[in-house]
Amino acid sequence: MPKYLEWKTYAKYAKQYGEITYLNVFGTHLVFLNSRRMVHELFERRSSNYSDRTTFPMIVDLMGFGWALTFQGYGEWWRRHRRAMHDKFHPSAVEAYKPIQIKHTRDLLRRLHKAPEDFIKHIRHTAGAIIMESENDPYILTAEKALNAAGEAGVPGRFTVDMLPWMKYIPEWVPGASFKKQARIWRKYILDMADLPFEHVKAQMANGTAQPSFTSTHLERLAAAKYAPADAEQVIKNTAAVIFAGGSDTTVKTLITFVLAMVLFPDVQKKVQEELDGVLGGVRLPEFEDMAALPYTIATYKEAMRWHPLVPMGVAHAATQDDVIDGYFIPKGALVFGNSWFLLREEADFGPDTEKFDPGRFMEPGRRDPGQTGAFGYGRRVCPGRYMAENSLFIAVASILQNFDITPTRDSSGKEVMPEYEWTSGFFSSPTDYQCTIKPRSKVAEERILSTPAEV
Numbered sequence: 083m084p085k086y087l088e089w090k091t092y093a094k095y096a097k098q099y100g101e102i103t104y105l106n107v108f109g110t111h112l113v114f115l116n117s118r119r120m121v122h123e124l125f126e127r128r129s130s131n132y133s134d135r136t137t138f139p140m141i142v143d144l145m146g147f148g149w150a151l152t153f154q155g156y157g158e159w160w161r162r163h164r165r166a167m168h169d170k171f172h173p174s175a176v177e178a179y180k181p182i183q184i185k186h187t188r189d190l191l192r193r194l195h196k197a198p199e200d201f202i203k204h205i206r207h208t209a210g211a212i213i214m215e216s217e218n219d220p221y222i223l224t225a226e227k228a229l230n231a232a233g234e235a236g237v238p239g240r241f242t243v244d245m246l247p248w249m250k251y252i253p254e255w256v257p258g259a260s261f262k263k264q265a266r267i268w269r270k271y272i273l274d275m276a277d278l279p280f281e282h283v284k285a286q287m288a289n290g291t292a293q294p295s296f297t298s299t300h301l302e303r304l305a306a307a308k309y310a311p312a313d314a315e316q317v318i319k320n321t322a323a324v325i326f327a328g329g330s331d332t333t334v335k336t337l338i339t340f341v342l343a344m345v346l347f348p349d350v351q352k353k354v355q356e357e358l359d360g361v362l363g364g365v366r367l368p369e370f371e372d373m374a375a376l377p378y379t380i381a382t383y384k385e386a387m388r389w390h391p392l393v394p395m396g397v398a399h400a401a402t403q404d405d406v407i408d409g410y411f412i413p414k415g416a417l418v419f420g421n422s423w424f425l426l427r428e429e430a431d432f433g434p435d436t437e438k439f440d441p442g443r444f445m446e447p448g449r450r451d452p453g454q455t456g457a458f459g460y461g462r463r464v465c466p467g468r469y470m471a472e473n474s475l476f477i478a479v480a481s482i483l484q485n486f487d488i489t490p491t492r493d494s495s496g497k498e499v500m501p502e503y504e505w506t507s508g509f510f511s512s513p514t515d516y517q518c519t520i521k522p523r524s525k526v527a528e529e530r531i532l533s534t535p536a537e538v
């Protein structure tokens with residue numbers, strides 16, 4: 083089983099074997115769906131059978147990530163978490179976040195102007211601030227560590243304990259059980275990620291300084307309820323944490339991919355800037371109301387999601403019962419993956435030359451939306467944060483490119499140095515840290531950035 087850049091191997095299998103591929107790893111059945119037809123049939127039409135998750139001995143039992151609805155089995159406990167999240171993240175609910183997204187994106191412009199070399203840090207800060215509406219960088223760092231750990235541990239086959247669950251009982255000191263020590267270290271980040279922000283909001287509520295937030299509104303509602311299940315507070319804490327987890331690193335990594343694409347594909351950058359200048363007249367900063375007039379800008383963030391999807395192999399769904407599709411038997415408990423990376427490169431859906439970063443492909447009729455082709459996952463488990471995420475991506479791309487040029491760095495002789503990076507392996511994939519130059523496009527852009535209110 084591939085442990086690095088695994089989606090490349092699975093794409094090769096897809097080309098070799100067709101719409102469905104199967105691997106048996108120590109008795110674990112892994113099924114890869116390599117066509118839109120297959121994905122639709124299993125994840126949408128037969129969704130009641132393909133919405134479960136596997137047990138995750140490493141991530142859940144040893145590392146303690148069971149609080150995240152992402153890893154919960156299909157059932158009432160998952161449904162309660164999903165409902166709590168949906169309540170605040172359905173398409174009309176996310177309208178409420180737009181002023182916050184605008185406010186923190188404008189702050190991002192100022193940060194980029196002040197210390198452009200720290201662009202990754204600034205993007206991370208902004209995404210975290212949008213989610214938390216706060217400056218709580220320690221929590222963002224904890225979340226980052228926890229998610230990196232989950233990303234590493236989530237690769238199918240990375241840890242043998244996922245294939246041989248009895249191994250979780252091996253004591254840490256036994257030679258070959260170093261995964262137990264690793265899990266113990268990671269467990270602390272993962273539990274802190276849920277506990278610390280929740281305790282912080284509760285403390286603020288107790289001393290009357292809490293801002294309205296997911297946690298505070300749900301806790302207030304709970305306090306006022308005549309009846310609530312004993313574990314209702316647990317659901318609020320878990321859901322708040324998963325929102326933080328989902329929101330603090332996913333958008334960040336997609337934006338880091340976008341910035342890289344701008345360095346590598348300068349013609350795209352110019353086209354977005356022309357569109358933005360035409361609509362905004364160089365006078366004001368972008369607003370969400372401009373979206374309808376900025377199709378190429380929208381196409382650019384969508385292309386970032388397609389060109390290198392954040393979750394290249396999706397998150398595996400598990401089959402609840404035995405099933406048969408086109409004569410292929412899928413056993414109960416099989417882990418079923420939508421082969422997103424491969425599907426997002428299908429020329430029938432996205433036009434020619436799908437290795438190239440080309441938002442122009444979405445300007446042609448009949449092109450698929452990456453968000454509905456695997457970039458946000460599938461069926462009943464599809465990403466519940468997707469509406470908010472797309473808004474964050476749009477406003478960041480529009481605001482950054484209206485005001486900055488993103489170019490390669492230069493060496494001492496003035497020659498351009500292309501960024502050095504690799505794609506990270508694991509459940510999440512994004513470029514490793516790289517360098518580029520981010521400079522205001524003009525004096526006017528600089529004044530525009532600096533003249534927006536300094537306080538956010």
Ligand code: HEM
Nearest residue numbers: 151152325328329332333393397458459460463465467471
């Ligand atoms: C560009 C940003 C994002 C991308 C590319 C993304 C992608 C994904 C993918 C591929 C899945 C797996 C779906 C499946 O199992 O089929 C997922 C699940 C999930 N995402 Fe996102 N996501 C993003 C942003 C967010 C945000 C902002 C939040 C929270 C505010 C969030 C919260 C979640 C949660 C809670 C799940 C688990 C759903 C479940 O298991 O039922 N995501 N996301």
